[in-house]
Amino acid sequence: MTADRNTSRASATPPRGFPPQEFEQRLAAAQAQMRAQRLDALLLSTEPEVRYFSGFHSQFWESPTRPWFLIVPLEGKPVAVIPEIGLSGMAATWLDDIRTWPAPRPEDDGISLLAETITALSRRYGRLGVPMGHETFLRLPLQDFQKLSTRLAALEIIDCAPLIRQLRFIKSPAEIARIHHICDLASAAFENLPQRMHSGQSEREICQDFRMDLLRRGADNSPYLISGSGPDGYDNIIMGPSDRIIEQGDVLIIDTGTTFDGYFCDFDRNFAFGKVSDLTRRAYDTVYRATDAGFAAARPGATLRDIWVAMWNILEAGGALGNDVGRMGHGLGMQLTEGPSVTDRDDTPLRPGAVLTLEPGMTYAPGKQMVHEENIIITENGARLLSRRASPELPIIS
Structure with a gap:
């Protein structure tokens, strides 16, 4: 990633709510578009x-x-x-x-x-x-x-859906502060998680403890907290947490959409328990490098398609058998997922203030997926991380 990569913690907790000037600016932007349309x-x-x-x-x-x-x-x-x-x-x-x-x-x-x-x-x-x-x-x-x-x-x-989508795609500094803050809280909880979980626990037990940690840190809610696991990999990223017991040799993914003052973070982390195969390690390395490629491509004037192509080139070279998710990222803000989507068909241009998820994923073996996700903000100089970057190597829980 470039020098714009930001791994520092967010500033002090943002005040809740917005001053009238924030809404006046939103209204003025909407009414300008309404006159044009x-x-x-x-x-x-x-x-x-x-x-x-x-x-x-x-x-x-x-x-x-x-x-x-x-x-x-x-x-x-x-x-x-x-x-x-x-x-x-x-x-x-x-x-x-x-x-x-x-x-x-x-x-x-x-x-x-x-x-x-x-x-x-x-x-x-x-x-x-x-x-x-x-x-x-x-x-x-x-x-x-x-x-x-x-x-x-x-x-x-x-x-008027395109009008509303265009307005909400570009966030104000006050909105960005809230998203950065909740990303920071979730990053800290993810970094603390390896010390709190072990094989022999169920996915549900691990995720319940993770949610409580998020709330103790100051998050308002975790309406989206899913997990998937399996021997040397997982095959589902939208269900769970289940009562499946984590065993040595398993890989666990946890993905959370957690909120502060009505704004979401949305990113995941992967963990391995004990020894995993070289194939799984390489899959993690591939999606990690694909995220780097998407980050480098995310700059003003580039399109979502440019980001998708940059990430897919890495995934394909890394042995991806396919990607059945349908997209590799999306807008983020007041909703867990907002438009537009990072696909090979979306030519929406990026502008400073756009908040996105980068979510490269691939099937690396039959019935085995690897997905990685980070949250970024587009600035005048390129992309900047809002979530704190995951470990460059697949974390191993002994």
Whole structure:
């Protein structure tokens, strides 16, 4: 890796929440894009988008009972249309136009109020942006969206998913500080893990202890913590942790998406217990060097395809039989995985402020995978690590 590699610890714990200026900047950037795309307003209904523009950060989204809406107009501040139960929480944000209804009310769960609010907005283009593309969904019943569409028949509904993705792909310094902080906490927990685990434990026991260590260090939550293991390798990286007992000769992968103040880290570490084969050691070395190659390729003006090609060239030369994951990295921030994806088909250009995962992986023998992941930020001078770099050699737990 280049001199921009950063293995230092993050600075002091960032303050929670953002000042109004942060949201004003996000809003101004959105409204500039809205003018360029001739949109009168955006209608948002999912937690990350609502939080991105309002700062409303609540665990209450875990309940599927009530829908929540945020309208971003072409002029002025966003308007919240939410259940009454959320009034005091939303009032604590920078927003001042908050409209409520007594939810749950299945016969009209905010749809009339939402339609009235949108209809009353000044109209220049007759177009309403709603995220409808890849990696988006509407957090309301389909029949309610159909009712809303009928009420808004005078407006053309346009997919604004690319607009939102472009905005969120580039992080502010305050967002980067949060991601760096949680990467630092997870890095420290991973570095401490070899002293806390041993053969004879189950994957579940090891991961439970790892999660508790993360929480003690100051993480808010570890909603994504998976593992896989097997003799001299593993064949699955999206299940687990299971009750499988780790034995001598096993390889264990642990991958975590852990949060601080609503922002994720997402990276993994591999461990071997006792003696492993030279083939497995070489596979680890290959994915490690592929990560280096991806890091070197990650610079302003390069594309995600450039990163993919750089990593795949190393994997292929290292004997990769294939990669069935579908991508080798992705955006990262308020969600565990954000767009875009590091694939050989994505020509999204990199810009300073983009946060990515580098995740080269390969099948190195039938039924055996090796995957490695780090988190990086794109700067004016190239890439910089947010996670602390893994060991260059496969760690052996005696």
